[in-house]
Structure formats: C-alpha cells, structure tokens
Amino acid sequence: MRDPAQRIADLEEENRRLRVTNGVLMDQAESGLAGGESSYGLFQTAVILEDTVRARTEELSEANRRLHMEISRRREVENALLEAKTAAELANENKTKFLTAVSHDLQQPLTAARLMLQTLAERLGEASHVDMVDRIQQNVDMVDRIQQNVDMVDRTNQTLLTMESLLRSLIDISRLEAGITETRVRDFAVAPLLDQLAAEYGLTAQSRRLEFRAVGSRALVRTDPVLLERVLRNLLTNAVRYTPRGRVLLGLRRAGGAVRIEVWDTGVGIPSDGLTEIFREFRQLPQRATVSEKGLGLGLAIVERICGLLDLPVTVKSVVGRGSMFGVTVPRAPAATGQARVAARRHAEGAATGLLKGRKVAIIENDPTVLSAMATLLETWGVDAIGERSATRLLIRLRRRGTTPDAVISDYHLDGETGEQALARIEDFFGRSLPALIVTGAASEELAARLQTQGRRILTKPINPARLRAVLQRLVVQSRG
Amino acid sequence: MTATIRHITAPPTHWVRRGGSTQADPLKAVTEVAAQIAMPDPGLVIFFCAADYDLTTLAPAIWRHFPRCPVVGCTTAGVISPRGYQSQGLGAVAFSAAVLQAETALIEDVGALRVTECRQRTQEVRTRLESRTGRTLDSGTGFAFLLCDGLCLNEERVVSAISATLSGIPLVGGSAGDDLQFQTSGVYHGGRFYDAAALLLLADCRLPFRAFSTHNVNATDQRMVVTQAEPARRLVRHLNGAPAAAEYARLLGLSVEDLTPEVLAEHPPVVKMGDDFYVRSIIEMMPDGGLTFGCAVDTGIVLRIGRTGDLVSNLDTTLREVRREVGTPAVVLACDCTLRQVEMERHGLTGSVADTLETFQAVGFSSYGEQINSMHLNQTFTGIAFGAKPRDA
Numbered sequence: 001m002r003d004p005a006q007r008i009a010d011l012e013e014e015n016r017r018l019r020v021t022n023g024v025l026m027d028q029a030e031s032g033l034a035g036g037e038s039s040y041g042l043f044q045t046a047v048i049l050e051d052t053v054r055a056r057t058e059e060l061s062e063a064n065r066r067l068h069m070e071i072s073r074r075r076e077v078e079n080a081l082l083e084a085k086t087a088a089e090l091a092n093e094n095k096t097k098f099l100t101a102v103s104h105d106l107q108q109p110l111t112a113a114r115l116m117l118q119t120l121a122e123r124l125g126e127a128s129h130v131d132m133v134d135r136i137q138q139n140v141d142m143v144d145r146i147q148q149n150v151d152m153v154d155r156t157n158q159t160l161l162t163m164e165s166l167l168r169s170l171i172d173i174s175r176l177e178a179g180i181t182e183t184r185v186r187d188f189a190v191a192p193l194l195d196q197l198a199a200e201y202g203l204t205a206q207s208r209r210l211e212f213r214a215v216g217s218r219a220l221v222r223t224d225p226v227l228l229e230r231v232l233r234n235l236l237t238n239a240v241r242y243t244p245r246g247r248v249l250l251g252l253r254r255a256g257g258a259v260r261i262e263v264w265d266t267g268v269g270i271p272s273d274g275l276t277e278i279f280r281e282f283r284q285l286p287q288r289a290t291v292s293e294k295g296l297g298l299g300l301a302i303v304e305r306i307c308g309l310l311d312l313p314v315t316v317k318s319v320v321g322r323g324s325m326f327g328v329t330v331p332r333a334p335a336a337t338g339q340a341r342v343a344a345r346r347h348a349e350g351a352a353t354g355l356l357k358g359r360k361v362a363i364i365e366n367d368p369t370v371l372s373a374m375a376t377l378l379e380t381w382g383v384d385a386i387g388e389r390s391a392t393r394l395l396i397r398l399r400r401r402g403t404t405p406d407a408v409i410s411d412y413h414l415d416g417e418t419g420e421q422a423l424a425r426i427e428d429f430f431g432r433s434l435p436a437l438i439v440t441g442a443a444s445e446e447l448a449a450r451l452q453t454q455g456r457r458i459l460t461k462p463i464n465p466a467r468l469r470a471v472l473q474r475l476v477v478q479s480r481g
Numbered sequence: 482m483t484a485t486i487r488h489i490t491a492p493p494t495h496w497v498r499r500g501g502s503t504q505a506d507p508l509k510a511v512t513e514v515a516a517q518i519a520m521p522d523p524g525l526v527i528f529f530c531a532a533d534y535d536l537t538t539l540a541p542a543i544w545r546h547f548p549r550c551p552v553v554g555c556t557t558a559g560v561i562s563p564r565g566y567q568s569q570g571l572g573a574v575a576f577s578a579a580v581l582q583a584e585t586a587l588i589e590d591v592g593a594l595r596v597t598e599c600r601q602r603t604q605e606v607r608t609r610l611e612s613r614t615g616r617t618l619d620s621g622t623g624f625a626f627l628l629c630d631g632l633c634l635n636e637e638r639v640v641s642a643i644s645a646t647l648s649g650i651p652l653v654g655g656s657a658g659d660d661l662q663f664q665t666s667g668v669y670h671g672g673r674f675y676d677a678a679a680l681l682l683l684a685d686c687r688l689p690f691r692a693f694s695t696h697n698v699n700a701t702d703q704r705m706v707v708t709q710a711e712p713a714r715r716l717v718r719h720l721n722g723a724p725a726a727a728e729y730a731r732l733l734g735l736s737v738e739d740l741t742p743e744v745l746a747e748h749p750p751v752v753k754m755g756d757d758f759y760v761r762s763i764i765e766m767m768p769d770g771g772l773t774f775g776c777a778v779d780t781g782i783v784l785r786i787g788r789t790g791d792l793v794s795n796l797d798t799t800l801r802e803v804r805r806e807v808g809t810p811a812v813v814l815a816c817d818c819t820l821r822q823v824e825m826e827r828h829g830l831t832g833s834v835a836d837t838l839e840t841f842q843a844v845g846f847s848s849y850g851e852q853i854n855s856m857h858l859n860q861t862f863t864g865i866a867f868g869a870k871p872r873d874a
Contacts, residue, residue, distance in 0.1 A: 016722065017708075017721055017722030017723055018722070019722075020708050020719075020721075020722030021706045021708055021721050021722050024706055024707070024708045024780055024781050025706060025781065027780075027781060028780075028781030028782075031781075038712055038777070038779055039635070039637040039638060039712055039715075039777035039779075040637075040712060040777040040778060040779035040782065041779075042637040042638060042641045042777070042855075043637050043759075043776065043777045043856065043857065044754065045641070045855075046637070046640070046641060046644075046854070046855040046856040046857075047754045047755070047757070047759065047856060048754075049854075049855055050854055050855070050856060051755060051757075053649070053854070
C-alpha cells in the first residue's frame, strides 16, 4: 500500500497539470484557431491554403476534364457536320454535272428526231412533186429511198424509246428519293418473272452477240414483285451494257430462309475501291458512250434504294476484266400456300410438261437479229423453232425437212411482201390453214380487224415474251384440237 | 553513412545529366562531377555538397566550370547522387537550356526576414524570367526551388512570403544542413556561399514535372497539449503541464534517458489538421528537459505521438505514382529529411532506399526540413520529378 499522503500529493500534482492544460486549451480556444502572425499560425494558414488549393485544383481539373469532353464532343459534331456538308456539296456537284449531262442527253435524241422528221417531210414533199414518168424512171431509186425512210422512222422510234427509258429512270429515282414509292409485299412464284426477264434480255443479249443463260426455279418469295422486277431489270441492263463479249447469266440459289437472285456477267468488272461508289447516283464506269447505250448512271442507285426500301440485301462480287456478280437476297415465302403455290405449280407444270415442248413453230422475220433472238427464246420453252427471213426460204426448208409446223409466227413487214401474204403462201403450200401469229410494229384498226377475221392473232412490238408464250400455247392447243 | 557505387540503370538523356563524387579534395570532386554533367548548353546547375569541404576552395571551382549559367547549391547533412547516399562528397544535376530557363535570387538574413522585401525579390525573379522567355509563368510550366538556411528557425515565414507571390506556381525546397553539427549552413549563389540566407530559383521548364511530398509516419491516439513553449526557438518546455521530455518519455512508456535520437526519430510528434497529419520532429532534448523542434510550435497546440511505418514501400509507391504522371523521370530533385536517414540506418534500409532512388534518377540531399508550396515540414521526402521527354516534343 502506498502512503496516503504521497497519494494525495500525486493527485494534487495531476490536478495541477490538468488545470494548466485546461487553461492553455481555453486560451487557445479563445484566441481563435488559424491565422495569426506567429510561425505556427503561418503554418496553419499554409495547411488551410494547401487544402483550399487542392480542392480548387480538383475542381479545376474536373472542370477542365468536362471542358475537354465538351470540346471533343463538339469537335465530333463539327466533323460530322463538315462531312455531311462535303457529302452534300459532292452530291450537289454530281447533280449539277448530271443535269448538264441529262439535258444534253435528252436534247440530242430530240434534235435527231426533229431532223429526221424534217427530212422525211421534205422527201414526202419531193415525192408528191415528182411526175409519173420520173417515178417510173427512178423506180429503183424510189425503193431505196422508201427503205431509207423506213429506217429513219425506226431510228426515230429507237431514239424516242431511249428517251422513254431515261425518263423512267429519272421518275423512279425521284419517287424513291421523295419517299413516295409504295411497296406491296406479297408471296409469289419467282419463276414467271425470271422467265419473262430471261426472254427479254435474251433478245437484247442476242442482238449484242452475247450468250445469255437463265436458270429456272420453283421458289416462292415474299417481297414486292413490281419493285423486284425493277431491280432485276436494272441489274440485267447493266450486265448487258458492260459486257462487250461473253455471257450473261440470270440465276438463283438458296441461302437459308432466302434465295439469292444473281446476275452474272463476263464484263469489264468493277475495281474494289469502286464497289460502294457505283451505288451512288450519277456514277458510271468509264465506257464508250453513245446516248442510247449510256443511260444516266441511276441504275444501281435505284437498285440500292429499292432494296433498302424492301430490306433486301445486295451482294456484289467483281474482278476487273473478268466480270461481276450482283445478287439480291429475297426472303422465301414462309409457308408456300394458296395462290402463290398454285401459280408456281402451274408455271412449273407448264414449263415441265411443256405445252410448247417439242412443238414445231416456224418464224418468218427479215431482221436476222430479231429472228435469231426469237428462235432462241422459243427454244428455251422447248419449242423446235424453224426460222427463216422470208416465206420462200422457209418453204424450201420445210419441204426439205418434210414437216408441217404446228404454228407460224410472221413479221408483218417482210421484204417485198406482208406477213399476211407470206402466211397465205405457206397455207397454200400445205393445203390447209395453220395457227398463225402476226407480229407488227403498229397495226392499224383496219388491218387488225382484217387479220382477226382471218383467224390470225396479232402481237405488237416490242414483244412481251410472256404474252408471246401465252399466245403460242393457245395456238398449239388450237392446232391439236 | 557509406557511399555505395552503383550502376546507372537508366540511359542518360541529353536534356538532363546527373553526377556524383566522393572525392575529399574539393577541386578533384568538382572536376569529376563537372565532367559527368557537362553539356553543350547548360541552363541550370544544382549541386549539393558535404559541409566539411573547404567552401572557399569549392565555391570558385564550381563557378569556373559553369560560368555562363545559373549555379545554385547548398551544404547538406548528406548527398544523394548516382552513387547513392553519400556522407561526403558532391552531387549535382545539370539541365539543358533547351528545356529549362532559370533565374535566381538571394534572400539574406532570413532569421530576421523582412516579408515585404522577400516578396519583392520573388516578384523580381519572376519578372526577369518571364521577360527572358517571353511568356507568362504558370503552374504547368513553372516551378520554384528553395534552398534555405537550415538553422534560421524561420522557414515558415520564408515560404509564406514567397509562395504568396507565386500565385499557384509549385514550390519545393529543403533546408541546408551541416552534417548534424547545427552550427552553420550555407546556400550557394553567384559563385559563393552565404550563411543565414535563402536561395530562390524560379524556372520555366519544358519537361513535364510534378512536385510531391511524402512521409511514413502514422499518428497514434496518444495526445498531448503544449502547455509552455518558446515559439521563436521552436522550443517546447512543457507538455501536459509537465517538463516536455519527461512527459513525452512517460507517454512512450520510457524514461528520459531512453529518448535517444533514434527513438525520437521513430516516434515523432504529429499534429492533426483536418483529416491530415503533419510531422513535427524533435531535433534535440535540452538539458532543462525541454524539446526543440524542427518546425514551428506554439503553446496550446495538440500533438499526437507518431510512429514510423514502412519507409521503403511508402517511398516506392509515391515515386511510382509520380512516374505515372511524368513518365520515366530524367531526374528527381530530392529533399530527404536527415531524420529519415537515422531510421534507415538503424533498420539497415539505406541500401534498398538508395536503389529505389537510383531507379528514379534522384539527385538531392539530406535536409534539415522540407518545404512544399507554403508549408514547412519535417521528416518527409519532398521533391520534384522531371519527365525525360519535353511536353511539346
């Protein structure tokens, strides 16, 4: 045990120290905290300052960071705007170039047509003033000149057709641009469409000495048939246009729940850096430019917009100098039902059993290109086509083969006689009437009425292959019955 | 303290060169270091030397080697150079004028500092530098380096006056030493050493840099109140109403006789301000039982007993953080409290700390106190790290 007196002394000492400490703290509390001119006061101020500076620095760097973000965001917007502006300027520039080109392109055929009409008018005028004697003396001349005049009308017609197609492209693209193109998606069999296109473009390809092949299909697809046709027409037009020699192929392949309709060509091809470029409007690959051939460079822009509208993926493969493939992927109709299936079956049966298959059809056409194309078209339907450029030549050939045709197709304007007369000669030869079809550029009502009374069918040019086929089918059925 | 010779790991850059010598002969030491830091167009040379050199020989020798650029330096309690910690000899760093422009000013008689004059000096230096470089100094491009007499007991007033004029430009500094003799320390300016003076250097620097300060002292919950003090002498007479040394020993569970420099270095008092702790190191125990401090003290302040933690990892972490900001440093200008050396030596850490410092290309000295911005601190590692690649390069 400690001495109590010592303990009291210790406690008193502790009490004293606590009182001193307490007093110092109370003085300190009264004199306030920071500041003062003492060295320690300066230190306290420094610490507080440091805290303030640190807080402010943090605030500043945060503000700085935000500012940087804002700046970079604005820079991005600015860049995007600049890009958009450049794109717009480019588009504008392209449009200006295009307008210059298009006014030239439209003016040229118009001028040509006007000149040709003027020439024709003059010639007609001359002809009416030439007296009878002269006419007889210049008989040979006259025939030549009439032929020239007919050629001129044909050429005028051709120029006007070109203009029509140019205008149609323009209307298409402006409708697409204006967003007023309506889509009517439905299920349909793709085969009739492909057949029709094959027949038409087969004719065109033939006239350019290109091989044309089409692959059939029984697929049912779901999209807008009219717009799909526009797309394929544009692709086919390009394929034929950009293929100086070789082949054009229209095919189709399955791709999961879809089919891809493909247009192959052995044409000039597209450099890989031009693969997106070509889909812009008014862009064309460098080529020999004649108005009728050139088009406006809108084809692929139309393709892209329609396909965008219908959500049909477009595929391009191309090797420069070797050729290109453009593919459009179209969804298959989910469940092949109803009309579409029936149509597909009917079409398939038509093609397979072939009302036309093995039928002998004679063709009289004085234009060798058209003759060859039509024969090819008929052959794709399984027809045994026998084509000649005059009734006489045809009769020689038929006699040599010892066959009678199931039907005859004749152009109305032949060299030296009409189709009407040609058919009459052929029927005379066989001693009976034959199912026959007259193809004519423009049939007058009088002519049409007369031919009909003779039981002839008439098709006007340009020939729609689907109609040609339908008419032919009826004719051969008629011949059998 | 032993000098450790080590391999220089990082490639020397042509913007910044470091050197060190342990030659006892001042002329030989200067020649050796000058060769190591030589460059075509130096913009600034900073050196640190042992206090036992014959300064009257050393001072003009350095000047002769670098006659055309600012040369500053001070006496120390130990040198940090590429050779590691040196108890004697010379360490130095040179910056190319291509990356650093500097102006200096001497502030004399800092013990009786005239605040107005000090501010004026600072402003003059700044104006000189800005008119030479033709651009305004800001906290991103400019820094201040201070070498202050370590025995003036007045660093708080000096940094307070200077940094008030710097408007946010970071300041780093160290108090010059004299190998723990506590007699006299010198700062070098214009070719000679000055006693009781402070040397202020202001620089415009193209290298990225970062000022930092770190320490490894943690506060305990043991608190005490300074009940009697003599602020002018940084002397605490009484703690908790009892003689300071005795009370401090009692709180540590020791007797007064146990309060060796090592014990005091490992248990420095700490003040808490806000959420932060600041070390107030005890320099010396007075015969009358009072304690002298390395920084400002006053009656009424509350101290806590501190305890040092892992010095090596604290330093390493800090330097890595700094490196993330400026890249691999070309040099770290270091003011490393001499009391940390006491701790390092006691625990045999000197070698590994020296390794760390060499990894980060340090040059500096053992200081009697460190300054950062407007604060004077004890027992810290305070410095500026300079990146190797100019910001605009």
